[in-house]
Amino acid sequence: MFREFFGFREKPFGKTPNPAYLYESPHHREALARLEYAIEEKELALLYGDVGSGKTTLSRALIDRIAGARPVILIINPTLSPAQLLRSIASGFGLTPKHHRADLLDQIYSKLYELYEERREPVLIIDEAQLIPKKATFEEIRLLTNFQLDDENLLSIVLIGQPELKERLSHKAYRALRQRIGIQYSLRSLSEEETAHYVNHRIRVAGGSVNPFTMEAMSAMFRCSEGIPRVINTLATTALLDAYGDESSTIDAGRILAAAREHGLDGGQG
Ligand SMILES: Nc1ncnc2c1ncn2[C@@H]1O[C@H](COP(=O)(O)OP(=O)(O)OP(=O)(O)O)[C@@H](O)[C@H]1O
Ligand SMILES: [Mg+2]
Known part of the structure; x- marks a missing residue:
């Protein structure tokens, strides 16, 4: 499972509105x-x-x-x-x-x-x-x-x-x-900086000690999601699964853009 691969105790980007994961922007x-x-x-x-x-x-x-x-x-x-x-x-x-x-x-x-x-x-x-x-x-x-x-x-x-x-x-x-x-x-939606904090925060709460997303990947997440947490979660989960499939322990912007395309989001070009 990708959880073990990335060293998470739980799935960091679940779909439920779980207050334990609340990031206080x-x-x-x-x-x-x-x-x-x-x-x-x-x-x-x-x-x-x-x-x-x-x-x-x-x-x-x-x-x-x-x-x-x-x-x-x-x-x-x-x-x-x-x-x-x-x-x-x-x-x-x-x-x-x-x-x-x-x-x-x-x-x-x-x-x-x-x-x-x-x-x-x-x-x-x-x-x-x-x-x-x-x-x-x-x-x-x-x-x-x-x-x-x-x-x-x-x-x-x-x-x-x-x-x-x-x-x-x-x-x-x-x-x-x-x-x-x-x-x-x-x-309001999250800013670019808050998006990175948000991703870090959820990974920490899920028990991860290393954030596999590069800074560029988190910037791409921000652009593709417009700072909407639910969309960030979708992109992050898709990219994690994709990287796990390739046994890649870091996730770059390319994977986020691919995830965005898969979900029919504007690939963050704009
Ligand atoms: N501040 C936050 N900290 C951690 N997770 C968040 C935060 N804001 C949103 N999320 C995550 O984003 C997803 C969507 O959040 P939520 O369901 O609360 O949105 P909503 O505004 O109620 O959406 P809707 O209008 O569809 O009801 C959930 O998975 C939730 O865990
Ligand atoms: Mg709601």
Whole structure:
């Protein structure tokens, strides 16, 4: 296996959003800090970022940091009607959701109040929020921010989505929701230098003591991936497998360009 060949304990460029591999680029670190702050302040927070830029990974890292102190409800498939959203929240609290909306809201409010008294205010995280089908569901999210006591929110809400979410929420129809947003942050792709740090970091976490990629290879990875971590992972894995096949312990830019072509990416010429 290529793992043994390169001296890795695990596959360094896996596809899953595993927070153990989190590389804290300045943007990722800032995003995490802002989300933590928003949760402390019980604000509504929004995190945007391109496909594959690390939003879900960040949400998992965030959960690791806060879940000891607060219950977290994570919704990863938010193609939900308002009623389905409320039911998911009730289930997330371990309750059996009531049938009628008013009862359901009462049920959720009682739970929020109970957690507030225990000083364990919960966090609702909705990933892939660009998939929320209708404005009515966003309206329900807005109404959840009305659960307050003495002017204090009882629930922190984090919405995470691709850039089209930002575009959508900028329309007039979403003005009321927009006014509730305390914190928003757009995650950026990695710079060339950060791409090299990212590659080094993942290799180290995977137990590798030598980085087989040359500097030129990492530059090529940056150009072909435009600094998007998921694409970097794909290129790196393909190049590692390819080099293993040739029993080559270093990986040069040529292998990255070949991997890019294999995946139909612009070979980094531009
Ligand atoms: N800061 C990071 N540190 C380590 N790995 C990262 C980082 N950012 C992204 N990755 C890796 O890149 C891949 C894509 O990340 P992730 O799934 O978090 O992106 P996403 O923004 O949620 O994408 P999508 O819009 O498709 O949901 C994962 O394999 C993840 O491990
Ligand atoms: Mg994601």
